[in-house]
Amino acid sequence: MQLNGSEIVIECLKEQGVDTVFGYPGGTILNIYDELYKHQSEIRHILTSHEQGAAHAADGYARSTGKVGVCFATSGPGATNLVTGIATAYMDSVPLIAITANVAVPLLGRDTFQEIDIAGVTMPITKHNYIVKDVTKLADTIRKAFTIAKSGRPGPVLIDITKDVTAAVTEYEPAVPAPIHRVTDTIVQEHLEQAVDMINRSKRPYIFVGGGAIISGASAEVEEFAHKIHAPVTDSLMGKGAFPGTDPLYTGMLGMHGTKTSNLGVTECDLLIALGVRFSDRVTGNIKRFARNAKVLQIDVDPAEINKNVMTSLSIIGDLKEVLKRLNALIEQNQRHTWVSHILELKEKYPLKYNENGLSCPYIIEELYRITKGEAVITTDVGQHQMWAAQYYQYTKPRTFLTSGGLGTMGYGLGACIGAKVGCPDKLVVNIAGDGCFRMNMNELATATRYNIPIIQMVINNHVLGMVRQWQTLFYGQRYSYTVLNDPVDFVKLAEAMGAEGIRVTKKEEVAPAIEKAIALNKPVVIDFQIDCDDKVFPMVSPGASIEEAFDQKDLENRG
Template sequence: MRMTGAEILINCLLEQGVDTIFGFPGGAVLNIYDALYKYQDKIRHILTSHEQGAAHAADGYARASGKVGVCLATSGPGATNLVTGIATAYMDSIPMVAITGNVASNLLGKDSFQEVDITGITMPITKHNFVVRNVNDLADIVRKAFKIAKEGRPGPVLIDIPKDITAQVTDYEPKEKEEPAKCTKTIRDEDVEKALELINESKKPIIYAGGGVCSSEASEELLELAEKLNSPVTLSLMGMGAFPATHDLYTGMVGMHGTKTSNLAVTQCDLLIAIGARFSDRVISRLDRFAPNAKILHIDIDEAEVNKNVIAEHHIIGDAKEVLKRLNKGIVTKDRSQWLRFIKDLKQKYPLQYSGNGLSPQYILNKIYELTNGNAIIATEVGQHQIWTAQYYKFTKPRLFISSGGLGTMGFGLGASIGASIARPSKKVFNIAGDGSFRMNLNELATAVEYNVPVIVVIMNNHALGMVRQWQNMFYDGRYSQTTLDRCTDFVKLAEAFGAVGFNLTEESQVESTLKEAMSLGRPVVINCEIDRDLKVWPMVPPGAALEEVIVGESDIGN
């Protein structure tokens, strides 16, 4: 059948199972938006307040659902406004397809109005990107983009379409969606056997799991491995939910803000089994003293990650779910009671604990967990509140924690929470924010209100850029350069101005009733929580220190 390029694009999106697009129109994508108008009964478009919000919403949609998120922007500034969102998805291996319009083909490279080389700009932050130069190639490019976004290590793909391509007419033949194959060809029997030797010989193993376990839907296999092995489990920030935080074998997060139990366990173990994790600098801290007594077994889908930051004794390349299935068949259950007693003693000696004056963010997070039975989707912005969330909300399943881990994108959470709520409308969705991060993209409240997306924004308002202030306090002799936010913004009135509901919290006695009311409304809500400006995130490994030198509170400083 004969169709315009714009109509072919929409039909290819429908082939891929796309039901929602997040975007913002402009001149270069007018033909695409005209096609969306014709197909509005089949594909939903969410008009965000800003293209960055569209990218973050597509990202949150993907993280919550496991599907490919889709965002759409016009040329020039519309396209560049997607860049931070694309980079965020790239760093965290999130499948996303970003579609941008561009000036007509004959105007490319001539500094035309609203022209930018978006494929050149995004080359380092996409798995692949395309410029469509022939309308006859458009359908296959769209299909390839979705396959690339999902196969292997997931990530974002960009398709740039000049305006004339969207207007040209050609033949379109529908095709069945091609599901990307699981990455199993690289899993060799001899590698599995060698890994089993290391595992079965170990006396003090620890499992370090990351976001790859969530991406591959391998949490059940991870649980089976841990229980068969009698091994403690620690998670990266991106791994939250890969292993239930309520399980006796869970030791908490590892790294700069990991528990002392996890950090000491990694330091003392004789085998570190890393699964779907990339050994980021926030995890390893001081490299020459990271897991000094351990052999490292690295299981990852991306061979480029192996031996990049730490040297592994052995590795297996492939899909984590399939690797763990094969390993679990060969695990020999051994008595590791002495190692587990050591871990239990550490957990009792160094529990996560908090203190401070007035309203406590940890109390609020524990109350959200209690009232939602741990089944809510929790998105975050970036800062102290993000780490408190990872520490104190007990994630028991994957795809419930949505946060910018690798890039650390302030302003991520609101758009991402909107996307997550649209992906999974039966779930309660919270965005845990700091006042600094929230200000960056608070305009997306208008999006939440327009589409009645019932996200609950909880602002841990310390009137400061809290994490940066903490560093200034600890390492810059209290010189608080540009981190104090004594602004006159009334977040309750702001919420009401957007058409949302606003609450103000100053005491712990208000928390439960306010949360219950917010959850009952079925509308966007902003809860401003006035917390102490000088609250800190503990534990913390100082820069240049080893994991075992983790500080658990003010009393440790200087010791």
């Protein structure tokens, strides 16, 4: 059949099972939007307040559902406004398709109005990208983009389409999406057998779980593996929910703001089993002293991660779920009572703790966990609140904690929260943000109210850039250079002005009623929690220090 380029875009999206697109229209993409208008009963479009919000919403949709997120933007500034969202998805291996339109082919390279080489701009932050200048290649390009975004280690793909291609006509043949196969041809039986031998010989193994376990859908296999070899489990920020946070073998997060138990345990272990992790600097601390008593067994789908940051003793390349299935079939049940008892003693000795006098973020998150029974999808922005959300909410299922782990994007959370709620309408979705982060994306509150998307926006309002202030307090002689936000901005009035409900909380006894009211309202709600500006995230590892040197407030006081 004969279709124009815009019709081909929509038909290809329908082929791929796309039901939602987040975006913002403009001149060069108008043909595609005109065609989208005719298919609004099949593909829902969410008009965000800013293109960056569209990218984050598509990202949140993808992380929460496991599907590919899709966003649209026009040329020039519309396209460049997607860049931070694309980079966020790239760093955290999120399958995302960004479709932009560009000026017509004869106008390329002429400094045309709103022209930008967005393919060139995004080359370092996409898994692949395309500029389509020939309508006959459009359908195949879109299909390839979806395959690339979903396969192996997922990631974002950008498709830039010139405006004349969106209007040009060609023959279109419908196609069934190519199946996505798990990466198994790289799994070597000899390596599996060597891994089993390493595990059997180990007296003090530790399992370190990352985001790859969630991406591969390997949660059940991770749990079976941990109980079969009877080893304690720690996770990265991206790995939260891959292993139940309520399991006795779970010891909390690893790294700069990880638990003392995990940091000490990994330092003492003789075998570190790394499952879908990238060994970020926030996890390892001083790389030369990280897990220095251990052999490292790393399992990852991406060979580029092997020996990138931490040298391995043995690696297995392949889909984590499939690798663990094969390992679980080979491994015999083991008991390591002495080692596990030692780790449990550390858990008893070094629990997470905070100042319980007055309103604090850890208390708020503990109440949120209690009220939601751990069933909510939590999104966050970046900073102190992000770490507290990782520490004090117990994640028992994958795809329930969405955060910018790699890029650390302030302004990520609200867009991602909207995307997650659109993708999972039957789940309670809550964004936890600091006041500094909320200022970066609060325009997306208008998106939530426009479509009556019932999300809860919790603002942990300490009137400062909290994490930066914490560093300024500890390492910069309390010189608070441009981190104080003590101005008359009123988030409750802002919420009301944008059509949402606003609630202010200043006391501990107000926390539970506020959260319960927000849930019952079933509409966009902003809760402004007023906390002290000098609350700190502990434990903490100083930059350049080894992770076993994690300290807390009591340690600081003891140092004098």
